[in-house]
Amino acid sequence: MSVKLLLDKANIEGIRYYDAWRKNGGYAAVEKALKMTPEAIVDEVKKSGLRGRGGAGFPTGLKWSFIAKPEGVPRHLVCNADESEPGTFKDRYLMEFLPHLLIEGLIISSFALGSNVTYIYIRGEYAWIPDILEQAIAEAKAAGWLGRNILGTGFDCEIYVQRGAGAYICGEETALIESLEGKRGNPRIKPPFPAIKGVWDRPTVVNNVETLTAVVPIINMGGEEYAKIGVGKSTGTKLISACGNINKPGVYEIDMTISVEEFIYSDEYCGGIANGKRLKACIPGGSSVPILPANLLLKTAKGETRMMNYESLSDGGFATGSMLGSGGFIVFDEDQCVVRHTLTLARFYRHESCGQCSPCREGTGWMEKILKNIEFGKGKLSDIDLLWDIQRRIEGNTICPLGDAAAWPVAAAIRHFRDEFEWHVLNPQESQVRNYGLAHYADERNVVA
Amino acid sequence: MAEGTPLFKVTIDGRTVEVPAGTTILQAARKIGGEVTPPAMCYYSKLQGSGGKCRTCLVEVSKGSDKDPRPMPKLVASCRTTVMDGMEVKNVTSEKVLDARAGVVEFLLINHPLDCPVCDQAGECHLQDLSYEHGKADTRYEFQRRVFEKHSLGPYIQLHMTRCILCYRCVYTADQLTNKRQHGILDRGDHAEIATYIEKSLENDFIGNVIDVCPVGALTDRTFRFKNRVWFLKPMNAHRECPNCCGKVTLWNRGDEVFRVTARKDEWGEIEDLPDGKTAWICNECRFEKKKTSDWVIEGPREINRHSVISQGHYVNAVVPNETFPEVMGREPRIKLQIHDVSEVNEPDRNISLIEGPAHSDDFKD
Structure with a gap:
């Protein structure tokens, strides 16, 4: 049985409400943290080795230490709850079932950063969750954990919930800030970074929901204890939202020492591929990270067992590896078509591109049209090279990471599944009625005796 | 420039220039001039906050600064990246930059109608220049191009959204010159468009300047529509006493007839600064109403520095080959x-x- 730090109380009845939360040891971390100095909290988080759980994996303590502290200028903490990456739904689970865990994390982090007004920016599609959060905030306020002079320390903190309007791009921190200010959600051009000029040009830290909740166990057990969980630079626990063709889709907390194989096939987690099918491919970290075929997913190119952590999943770079990303674990069985899947993603990124910078605006639409041709039997072999060329020219040349996010899935699909694309082009009739199947991507365990 | 601003040395394509701290790479390159200068479609030095969007001005920073000589990992937008002391930048000497720029030109052109033969902007169009310099003769795009309806934004301005490259310059212009912006970007991605939302005319004394800042033929002058090609007209400097604006303009004449009036533009296609440092924006009355030579005091012919078709035939400083x-x-x-x-x-x-x-x-x- 693995360690559970975030979801350990998830199954207690009524845990969504303050009374049950407090009875089960809730807000102990706030009591402890408010007796510390803000610098000490930042130090604990640095010691814990906590990395941003939103996708990029940037060390949180380091990010917090970058925030500018000019005299007389308020600072802000913004919680990024705009979880719109296809395949990722861990933050939703946290906010829906453990809202007080997030509030607790927000109070500690606000104290550490000196933010008196803290925002939760939540995506518009989570229409029912703001009510849950607002109720939790009201309960916390009634109990004296929020508002003026919390616990007599002289620290004031208010938390506001702001709903987004349903744009993927607003999960990018500067676009989120623009949207929070009431403007069109276009990413800002960096520098300046939010740590210098964020919300209303004030120093701001934007953190993912899971990152902020992870601060609670760090304070409770101490940064050094927290760092002992996990392996290498992947410390602590990570929520993985598993979906796709598996027996048990859902949100799982892992401690980053288990292998990908164990995660997919053990009954504690995904419970194997649904309907007794075989594994074809997997996107290990949300839709924008590269897709991996089964053979490269379970073993790295060097032949080592691939583990569920930041380093192991990105082993081999993008040529033979992927990323842990936001933990949106999408599994494909042998009946899935990679071309169709890539088209779906390309359509998503075309729809969600903000239209600010030209490579992303025009390139995503172009890629979608080409993929549509290939999928529906009108493609040419040269289209595959053209796709590669387009994604190459989008990647790295855009304002925000959405361009990269749109380019990587296409690049990885062509890199690992080129023969499937070619089969689609060469067999336009047949590709409409059946799938390419497994070919050589399969791992040995997939081979039916 | 404030007193005591330190001077930074920056090398672009092997040519060194000293600029005050806080200058962007693009401005430093413009100081050197010539082919060292990256093209810019969305950046407009007179508009605050503009730039960074079109990605044509991407450059490679091969040395960050004297203190931190690491190269920057990605290509950077030179219009929004400030120089550091000892920075080394590669523009046309970098394969990576030329490749990325060719990509950007291709992206900008896939949904552009290429209707230059009927476009009023032809001859002074930045996208034309850019495609001649960095584009390819043929296209790899085989799909229907994005098409929008034409709109008249009031009696003076014609919006031809199909030609737009979404540089946001007109949005910044309306933000910074008028009290209340009446148009903006609707939608997102490749279906984003400049619009007034509910069809309205743009009404402000200075809104005509959006025509001058538009790098392509998306916003054109309705009083000049289909009247003449710009390279057949003779640009003349002229001024008048205007109660609203500086009154310093360029007249575009053919014979005695004034075909159109624009603000005075410098060699980068941007509106010039007046001696007092303000930008020479002109008002709608000067631009659209005063179409008689008698309304103006003519100062003399204006030299057009732009390398586009307008200056063809002037042969100023043309290099005549000596070799046979x-x-x-x-x-x-x-x-x-x-x-x-x-x-x-x-x-x-x-x-x-x-x-x-x-x-x-x-x-x-x-």
Whole structure:
């Protein structure tokens, strides 16, 4: 049985409400943290080795230490709850079932950063969750954990919930800030970074929901204890939202020492591929990270067992590896078509591109049209090279990471599944009625005796 | 420039220039001039916050600064990246930059209608220049192009959204010159468009400047629509006493007829600064209403520095080659069609002066 730090109380009845939360040891971390100095909290988080759980994996303590502290200028903490990456739904689970865990994390982090007004920016599609959060905030306020002079320390903190309007791009921190200010959600051009000029040009830290909740166990057990969980630079626990063709889709907390194989096939987690099918491919970290075929997913190119952590999943770079990303674990069985899947993603990124910078605006639409041709039997072999060329020219040349996010899935699909694309082009009739199947991507365990 | 701003040394394509701290790479490159300067479609130095969007000005920073000589991992937008002391930048000397720029030109053109023959902007269009310099002759795009309806934004301004490259310059102009912006970007991605949301006209005394800042033919002058090609017109500096604006303009004449009035633009296609440092924006009255020579005090012809078609035929500072063809090629020029090979007319040994009367074809036959 693995360690559970975030979801350990998830199954207690009524845990969504303050009374049950407090009875089960809730807000102990706030009591402890408010007796510390803000610098000490930042130090604990640095010691814990906590990395941003939103996708990029940037060390949180380091990010917090970058925030500018000019005299007389308020600072802000913004919680990024705009979880719109296809395949990722861990933050939703946290906010829906453990809202007080997030509030607790927000109070500690606000104290550490000196933010008196803290925002939760939540995506518009989570229409029912703001009510849950607002109720939790009201309960916390009634109990004296929020508002003026919390616990007599002289620290004031208010938390506001702001709903987004349903744009993927607003999960990018500067676009989120623009949207929070009431403007069109276009990413800002960096520098300046939010740590210098964020919300209303004030120093701001934007953190993912899971990152902020992870601060609670760090304070409770101490940064050094927290760092002992996990392996290498992947410390602590990570929520993985598993979906796709598996027996048990859902949100799982892992401690980053288990292998990908164990995660997919053990009954504690995904419970194997649904309907007794075989594994074809997997996107290990949300839709924008590269897709991996089964053979490269379970073993790295060097032949080592691939583990569920930041380093192991990105082993081999993008040529033979992927990323842990936001933990949106999408599994494909042998009946899935990679071309169709890539088209779906390309359509998503075309729809969600903000239209600010030209490579992303025009390139995503172009890629979608080409993929549509290939999928529906009108493609040419040269289209595959053209796709590669387009994604190459989008990647790295855009304002925000959405361009990269749109380019990587296409690049990885062509890199690992080129023969499937070619089969689609060469067999336009047949590709409409059946799938390419497994070919050589399969791992040995997939081979039916 | 504030007193005591330190001077930073920056090297662009091997040419060094000293600029005050806080200058962007693009501005430093413009100080050097020539092909060192990256093209810019969305950046407009007179508009705050503009730039960073079109990605044509991407450059490679091969050395961050003297203190931190690491190169920057990605190409950076030179219009929004400030220089550091000792920075080394590669523009046209970098393969990566040229490749990325060719990509950007291709992206900008896939949904552009390429209707230059009927576009009023042709001849002074930045996208034309950019495609000549960095684009390819053919396209790899095989799909229907994005099309929008044409809109008239009031009596003066025509919006041709299909040509738009979404540089946001007109949005910044309306934000910074007028009290209340009446147009903006609707939607997102490749279906984003400049619009007034509910069809309205743009009404502000200075809104005509959006025509001058537009790098392509998306916003054009309705009073000049289909009247003439810009390269047939003679630009003249002129001024008048205007209660609203500086009144310093460029008239575009043919004979005595004033075809259009624009603000005075510098060699980068941007509106010039006045001696007092303000930008010479002009008002709608000067731009659209004063179309008689008698309304203006003509100062003299205006030299157009832009390398586009307008300046063709002026041959100012044109470089005349000194070498002759045989010197360079080592042979005489080959004439494709030798008239004597195909016709008996003009026999080389016949002396035309000896023919009496007007020559007749019979004279050339023996």
